[in-house]
Amino acid sequence: MNKKILFIAVYACMIIPFLYSCEESTGISDAIPPDFSGEFYPTAHQEISSLQPSLSVLNFKDFNGKSLKYDFQLFNDKSWKQLIDQGTDIQEGTEYTQWKINIQLQFGVRYYWRVRAKTEYSEGNWEVQSDFRVKNIFPPTLYSPIDGETMDSLTPLLCVTDSTGISGQRYYDFEVYADESLTQLKAQKQGQPEISGKTCWQVNVALSTNSHYYWRARCRIAGEQSDWSDPEYFYICACQPAGGNGYAQSVVLSDIDDCDGMNRFMNPNEALGTPNATGTTTSNFRGFVSLGLGGSITLDMKVCIRNGAGYDIRVYQYVSNEPVEVYVSSCRDGTYYSLGTEPCNHPACGFDISGIPLNEVRYIKIVDRSPTVPCYEHIGADIDAVQAIYYH
Ligand SMILES: [Ca+2]
Ligand SMILES: [Ca+2]
Structure with missing residues (x-):
């Protein structure tokens, strides 16, 4: 429809609403071009890092609330003469409508683009009319x-x-x-x-x-x-020595199984320092912690243990022979890597830190791997001491 006639029709609707029912007139209001939202991407003069970007615009508003179709055009020049790519009749998106450029753009070149939204009756006006530049270099x-x-x-x-x-x-x-x-x-x-x-x-x-x-x-x-x-x-998670002497210095965490109240050796501090367990019967046993079934303790050695020839860590077990699994980490809250499970016969068993992705370790977690048996007073592995062999 001729724009002049459209304008007169709309104007007539505004000034003489009692003479005409504009809503009943067909075609006239439909011909009002969709209203540009003002929001688009790339934003004006933006420098972008893509050779094939998408152009997008916040959906235009249609006078009749209908879904719109969009035309995008890309130019080499700001006088809008050298059209180099276009997308026609692009279906409206949910909130934004976008069109991905079909061609490969060039580094360091500025481009100009515009968009319009169309109804059945109106081709709309070209809006945006903005430019962007492709950067010479993109982020690594x-x-x-x-x-x-x-x-x-x-x-x-x-x-x-x-x-x-x-x-x-x-x-x-x-x-x-x-x-x-x-x-x-x-x-x-x-x-x-x-x-x-x-x-x-x-x-x-x-x-x-x-x-x-x-x-x-x-x-x-x-x-x-x-x-x-x-x-x-x-x-x-890096090992930092903190004045240790080769034996476990402090308990970081303990999860000892009391075995229905039967376990009488639940003090995790008994695993610190040099081996000192003594006694021959339940009544005079001293100096070790019984982990219980599946129980564990995590100890801070306060030294950095490295891989040397043979075993690098020694676990002292008193009383009986119960299997333990040893894990190590270079920092307290880091990943703990298993060094495997050993039967760990009295008086001690060894573990090797080769084969794990750490050069040095400081924290040691010992987990009881005993088979399930009825509870008794020193149930599970009985840890007396833990020793670093190669360390600084
Ligand atoms: Ca070793
Ligand atoms: Ca001890």
Whole structure:
């Protein structure tokens, strides 16, 4: 419909509502173009990191509340002459309507786009009429550590893969934060030169064990920098010696089975220090803890135990021969790795920390693996002491 006639019709409806019932007139109100919401993406003059982005717009409002169809157009020039791609009759989305560009855009180039919403009776007006620029360089991909990984070094190595972008000498910036909202910067590197394939930087200040850190990286080339990558996090669980003497120093956690009140040796502190268990009968036994069936204790050795020749950890058991499984971790709240189950005959049994992904361990968890038997007074493994063999 001719716009002038439309305008007159609408105007007539507004000024002479008693003479005409506009709602009953067909076609006139339908011809009012849908109302542009004003919200679109990419936003005006935005710099984007995609060669095939989607253009989107908050749904226009139709006068009759009907679902609309949209046309998107992409140009090379701001005079809207060089049309390079378009999407026609795009169905309206739930809240936003988007169209993915069909062609590959180019690094460093500015593009112009517009959109209109159509009804059955109106082609609508071209709206948005905005531009965006594809950046010369996109953010790198964080390669290692993988998101959420536990690291056993206070100065972990952070690596990124090559950024996508124009060719030339590139540099990477790294940042490490103590918090997820990236306000507490702990370490940073600017301008690490790219090594083709994978560029790494070793954190140059000692971070803290038992802590989470958040890191991100960006790439720079020819005076332009990429956006920052989305941050990822890692957890540091590193062994830190704290003045131990080779024997267990403190109880971190104990879960001792009292076996219906029958277990008389439930003090976990009896497993600390050098072996000292004595006695020959239930009435004069001293110096050990009976774990009960499936019971456990976690001990802090306060030294860093490393893998040496043969056994690296010795568990002293008094009274009887009950199997135990030993787990180790480099920090208190880290992952505990099993070193296997040993029959653990009196007076001691050994465990080897080779074959686990930790270089040094400080915390030891001992779990009773006795077969189920009726309760008695020193039920389960009877731990007298735990010793580190190779440590610092
Ligand atoms: Ca060993
Ligand atoms: Ca003892």
